[in-house]
Amino acid sequence: MIQVFKDVRIDWLANRRWFIAVSILLMLVGLASAIVRQATGRQAFNLGVDFKGGTVITVKFKRRPADDAIRSALVGHGVRDAIVQPVTDKNDTVLIKLPLEGQEGSETQAKVDAGRDEVRTALNTFGKEAEPKYDDVNADPNAIYKIIGTDAVGAVAGAQLRNKAIAVTLAALVGILVYIALRFEWTYGAAAVIAVFHDVLVTLGFFSIFQWEVSLTVIAALLTLVGFSVNDTIVVFDRIRENRRLHRRDSLYKITNDSINQTLSRTVITSGLVFLSVLAMVLFGGEVLRGFSLALLIGITFGTYSSVAIASPIMVWWEQRIESANRAAALSFSKPVKGGVQGTAKTSSREAVAAGAGKRSRGASRV
Amino acid sequence: MKKKNLLQRTIIIAIVTVVGLYIVIGPRRRPHLRDFTWTGIKSTLRDNIHLGLDLKGGSHLVMRVKTEEFLKHLTEGNAVAAQNAAKDAGFEIKQARGEATPGNYRVILEPADSSKISEIQAAVEKKVELGDRAGWVFSSPNGQAVWTLTAAAQRTLADDATQQALKIIETRINALGVAEPTLQTHGAQSSHQILLQMPGVTDPERVKKLLAGESRLELAHVVSPPSPAPSQTYATKEEAVASLNSGGNIPANRRVLEYHERMELTTNAQNPNEAKPQKWVVVEAPAIVDGSELRNASAVPTRAGGTDEYEINFSLKKTGAEKFGAWTGANINEYMAVVLNEKVESIAFIKSQIFDSGQIEGRFTKQSAEDLALTLRSGALPAPIEYLEERTVGPSLGQDSINSGVNASLVGLGLVVLFMLFYYRGSGVNAVVALLLNMILMMAGLILFGATLTLPGIAGIILTIGMAVDSNVLIFERIREELRTGKTIPSAVDQGFGRAFITIIDTHVTTIISSLFLFVFGTGPIRGFAVTLVIGLLVNLFSAVYVSRTIFIWHLGRKQKVESLSI
Numbered sequence A: 001m002i003q004v005f006k007d008v009r010i011d012w013l014a015n016r017r018w019f020i021a022v023s024i025l026l027m028l029v030g031l032a033s034a035i036v037r038q039a040t041g042r043q044a045f046n047l048g049v050d051f052k053g054g055t056v057i058t059v060k061f062k063r064r065p066a067d068d069a070i071r072s073a074l075v076g077h078g079v080r081d082a083i084v085q086p087v088t089d090k091n092d093t094v095l096i097k098l099p100l101e102g103q104e105g106s107e108t109q110a111k112v113d114a115g116r117d118e119v120r121t122a123l124n125t126f127g128k129e130a131e132p133k134y135d136d137v138n139a140d141p142n143a144i145y146k147i148i149g150t151d152a153v154g155a156v157a158g159a160q161l162r163n164k165a166i167a168v169t170l171a172a173l174v175g176i177l178v179y180i181a182l183r184f185e186w187t188y189g190a191a192a193v194i195a196v197f198h199d200v201l202v203t204l205g206f207f208s209i210f211q212w213e214v215s216l217t218v219i220a221a222l223l224t225l226v227g228f229s230v231n232d233t234i235v236v237f238d239r240i241r242e243n244r245r246l247h248r249r250d251s252l253y254k255i256t257n258d259s260i261n262q263t264l265s266r267t268v269i270t271s272g273l274v275f276l277s278v279l280a281m282v283l284f285g286g287e288v289l290r291g292f293s294l295a296l297l298i299g300i301t302f303g304t305y306s307s308v309a310i311a312s313p314i315m316v317w318w319e320q321r322i323e324s325a326n327r328a329a330a331l332s333f334s335k336p337v338k339g340g341v342q343g344t345a346k347t348s349s350r351e352a353v354a355a356g357a358g359k360r361s362r363g364a365s366r367v
Numbered sequence B: 001m002k003k004k005n006l007l008q009r010t011i012i013i014a015i016v017t018v019v020g021l022y023i024v025i026g027p028r029r030r031p032h033l034r035d036f037t038w039t040g041i042k043s044t045l046r047d048n049i050h051l052g053l054d055l056k057g058g059s060h061l062v063m064r065v066k067t068e069e070f071l072k073h074l075t076e077g078n079a080v081a082a083q084n085a086a087k088d089a090g091f092e093i094k095q096a097r098g099e100a101t102p103g104n105y106r107v108i109l110e111p112a113d114s115s116k117i118s119e120i121q122a123a124v125e126k127k128v129e130l131g132d133r134a135g136w137v138f139s140s141p142n143g144q145a146v147w148t149l150t151a152a153a154q155r156t157l158a159d160d161a162t163q164q165a166l167k168i169i170e171t172r173i174n175a176l177g178v179a180e181p182t183l184q185t186h187g188a189q190s191s192h193q194i195l196l197q198m199p200g201v202t203d204p205e206r207v208k209k210l211l212a213g214e215s216r217l218e219l220a221h222v223v224s225p226p227s228p229a230p231s232q233t234y235a236t237k238e239e240a241v242a243s244l245n246s247g248g249n250i251p252a253n254r255r256v257l258e259y260h261e262r263m264e265l266t267t268n269a270q271n272p273n274e275a276k277p278q279k280w281v282v283v284e285a286p287a288i289v290d291g292s293e294l295r296n297a298s299a300v301p302t303r304a305g306g307t308d309e310y311e312i313n314f315s316l317k318k319t320g321a322e323k324f325g326a327w328t329g330a331n332i333n334e335y336m337a338v339v340l341n342e343k344v345e346s347i348a349f350i351k352s353q354i355f356d357s358g359q360i361e362g363r364f365t366k367q368s369a370e371d372l373a374l375t376l377r378s379g380a381l382p383a384p385i386e387y388l389e390e391r392t393v394g395p396s397l398g399q400d401s402i403n404s405g406v407n408a409s410l411v412g413l414g415l416v417v418l419f420m421l422f423y424y425r426g427s428g429v430n431a432v433v434a435l436l437l438n439m440i441l442m443m444a445g446l447i448l449f450g451a452t453l454t455l456p457g458i459a460g461i462i463l464t465i466g467m468a469v470d471s472n473v474l475i476f477e478r479i480r481e482e483l484r485t486g487k488t489i490p491s492a493v494d495q496g497f498g499r500a501f502i503t504i505i506d507t508h509v510t511t512i513i514s515s516l517f518l519f520v521f522g523t524g525p526i527r528g529f530a531v532t533l534v535i536g537l538l539v540n541l542f543s544a545v546y547v548s549r550t551i552f553i554w555h556l557g558r559k560q561k562v563e564s565l566s567i
Helices: A012-039 A067-076 A109-123 A159-183 A186-209 A216-246 A252-262 A264-284 A290-334 A339-366 B003-025 B038-048 B067-088 B114-127 B151-175 B204-212 B237-242 B318-330 B366-377 B399-424 B426-448 B455-484 B489-521 B524-557
Strands: A054-061 A083-086 A093-099 A143-153 B058-065 B093-101 B104-111 B136-139 B145-149 B182-186 B193-199 B217-221 B254-259 B279-284 B294-301 B310-316 B335-340 B343-349 B357-364 B385-393
Touching: A012 A186, A012 A252, A012 A290, A054 A109, A067 A083, A067 A093, A067 A109, A067 B399, A093 A109, A109 A143, A143 B182, A159 A186, A159 A216, A159 B489, A159 B524, A186 A216, A186 A290, A216 A252, A216 A264, A216 A290, A216 B455, A216 B489, A216 B524, A252 A264, A252 A290, A264 A290, A264 B399, A264 B455, A290 B455, B003 B038, B003 B426, B003 B524, B058 B151, B058 B204, B067 B093, B067 B104, B067 B114, B067 B145, B067 B151, B104 B114, B114 B145, B145 B151, B151 B182, B151 B193, B151 B204, B151 B366, B193 B204, B193 B385, B204 B366, B204 B385, B217 B279, B237 B254, B237 B279, B254 B335, B279 B335, B279 B343, B294 B366, B310 B318, B310 B366, B335 B357, B343 B357, B357 B366, B399 B426, B399 B455, B426 B455, B426 B524, B455 B489, B455 B524, B489 B524
Parallel strands: B254 B343
Antiparallel strands: A054 A093, A054 A143, A083 A093, B058 B193, B058 B385, B093 B104, B104 B145, B136 B145, B182 B193, B217 B335, B254 B279, B294 B310, B310 B357, B335 B343
């Protein structure tokens, strides 16, 4: 039988400081990009037509080019985030939707006109626009197309919908937290949710830094990556729970490392398969789905990483703190001491536990 | 393994598979043989699976909110209110009227004593939303009190009315169950247009009618001698107006409305809106309560057990119920009219004090009653709507992008299948069978729920497939682990499934819980995502665990003693 990993013994938790430092750095870079852009009057995120509205330009052609050809003509002239939607009951007409440039809310006629001029320049690669004196493109023998309408449109997903979406997602995360808390411990739930937050923030960071367009499809991708990330984390936690029952004497530190190692081949196979499928979508899925597939690709990568490198260390750190606090409480209960002394008793017992855990795990990895 | 158990499992799986497959590829009518040819299946699939705007396109409707009607209504309402306020303060008013032409809206009071104009102004502005702050500028030409709506206030009010209309249309379209529409403002701000795109709706005319339904409900006092005398009606409009003794004009505090009396209907239940003998009644203005005080409305059969005729039960909010209760308490035996869109639907006398509920009788069909109840619940549109433009549009993602997306997904899926077969050998077949069944049953679930598939929905499918593959990987990896510890094959399979099942339950339940939140409270794309995910994961518990297990049982049961397992 072919196997990815045989009997791995990696001390993941030993590197937890590095992992967490890298994650915090990534999140900070993304956050900094968003804040700096916002502060300097540029946009934190490149929001699409769905979110901030834009311009709908109705174009009538003598003979309509393929959607793809229109889109590449637009991209060739710097109009990247347009939606090209054919009118199917009139087969010579196309709707082109452009997002508004700049900040949302600053909707002006000038911007609408600028959008129309950009589209006109792009469409001139197909041929001339009909002269203004002709009402119809077919009346002008030299023309190929005519822009027959330019309208501003509002956002599909206005601020209200956006806020509601965020609120609902947060509620769903609370649901996850409560379920994991019931099935495991609440520290496990908190660690899983923190890891998910991390994944979403890092992914959004990429979208801010590279100014990829955020459309409604990207939101769908974010929801998907939340699902994947939680799934990954639970698989590891489940193993930890099982191993804690089987090996009651081992430290949480060792059990967590063992559990990550035991599930490692599953983690790599599943994530690898999903990664490959999504990579296929990034490479062959086309321009319109690029935002969606990129968000998934980044999200899945970090979702897998965070279940090993973020969720588990946070959970172990938290559990150890609670454990040492309990032990300190037990100590101070059996031997009541005065305030000042109690403080030192607490810290020293925590160090003892941490050191003990470290020693035990090092011993185990040599076996 | 037990033979009986295996038989039972196989039967269950066979039934589920056949039913699921039929739901997906079977037509929703009596099937013909040709429905099961390749082209037949393709066309049935097109009918069965509803694709959203982004994948298939749909209708594109541009409508305009007639804000001038809203301003007109507002002006007339203010004229009545101003007159009543002035009278309450003890001033005599000869005439009150609202003047409304596009761009010019004025409330005019003609007092009997023109020297009291500034006192009247103060009394009116105290009670009614008139005056500089509300955007109504006061002037007093020719001994009249005149309030004129400023251009800026006209714009603000019209914009507000458009926003309100947008919200109401959204409520209505969601209540109607049109899946995944997009709704946005359209054109310049001053054009008050709304753009609605909705995926292939089977009955767009019904949707259009329903969205534009004004459904302005009012309960008004009928000017009539009290019961037991019959309610006062008039055969013609002129006769009704003449009864007012105001020289052929209708004063601001009276309205003359059409009334179709129910008992005299010469119906045809199929078409209750046909022209019928009509009468006219005079009611007081303003109404006792109006639709804005409505809390709920529902369609119910008129007679218990009857299904051909419907009426509408409604209840009022607290403030409306207080007003209504006070009025009905003080007006026992008086006649009250239920007015819907400027037409009297029914007249009844007040038997005793009523607080918060009532009926609208009117020989509705089931659908017309339900549609009306829906529009009443969503609140009245502030102004009528007209349709400017109707088109059919192609998919917003673009057909070419969809094609490349589908191709890319197939490549991805192919890679997954190849890997599973290569890495897990014989057991990989299990996984592929389970995955295939998962997709068939998921589609069947979507069709049963009448869900509309959009890109976010496809994201849900991607997550489902990912988790389905993961379930198999979890199980197989676990079986391998158990084998490595030296267990016999049957017990390794048993243990592997048992252990992995706990994990699978935890991951699935967590995701289902969070998707239920998204489904119940989410809108549009978020909901579309949640629907496919919940269906997919429920199906996966069956396909990845139950079906895969059954295949193992079957495989292990074929030989007396199992020496090797292809995994």
